[in-house]
Amino acid sequence: MHYREFCPNSFLKNYVQCYFVCETDTAVFTQDKVFATGFIEVMFNLGADGPQQLINGDLITQPDVQLWGQTIQPFTFTSFGKHSMLGIRFFTHTAACFFNERIEEFNDQVIDFKDIGGKEIALLHSKLWEAKSIDQRIELIEEFLLRRLSLFLNKYTRLALVNSIMHDLCKDDFFENINSVASRYGVSSRYLQKIFLNYSGLSPNLFTKIARFQKSIQLVAVKNSSLTTIAHQCGYFDQSHFIKDFKFFTGSTPSQFSPESSTDLFVTLYN
Incomplete structure (x- = not known):
């Protein structure tokens, strides 16, 4: 397996952790255990073989464009094929800025992204397939992300607040309860819980x-x-x-x- 990561442009770097490519040279059988990472990802299949998942002994064709929500419960994803995937990995609290749907609705699910994005996603996938280089593909993805961001960003005006709270929660010496954190930021604990869920799909x-x-x-x-x-x-x-x-x-x-x-x-x- 070959794996590479690419940095987003200067504006999107506050929303996208990275773009990534995952490829195999030949068709392989993969039994992969998936655990909680705290991230939401979108993956585009750009290989000659469509992604197939092994379910109860049968190979089931999977969506060409997949939205992976927050994984909480572990599961095993068994697949077969020659893989060539291009992915977008959002930060924990930023994927919500690109969707009209409530982000927690995606938890513990792998969703056909075309069911959400419709013709726009189908067209993007087609353009990515035709693109000749990774630079061209990233440019197409960033044009798409910037369009989505312009549509939904006004719904998410507390991004900086959630970012600061997440930074505090990740500190090694953090031992406060949620009430004291909320008080320090001048909000109620109920409001803090609400915006945390809205942005990340997770409770604090x-x-x-x-x-x-x-x-x-x-x-x-x-x-x-x-x-x-x-x-x-x-x-x-x-x-x-x-x-x-x-x-x-x-x-x-x-x-x-x-x-x-x-x-x-x-x-x-x-x-």
């Missing part, structure tokens, strides 16, 4: 758990630290809380976990 508590989990899973994968040390480094109250959260997000305990099962984790560790 769930976002914090995913952020801790993402840090812990990388430490578990490299196998250089004890579980007690990892729990402490990632801000868990104790080892038992760490193991409980880890099992919730992966379906296995840290000692049973196999990092090779996840493409996302492989990419994070080796690229």
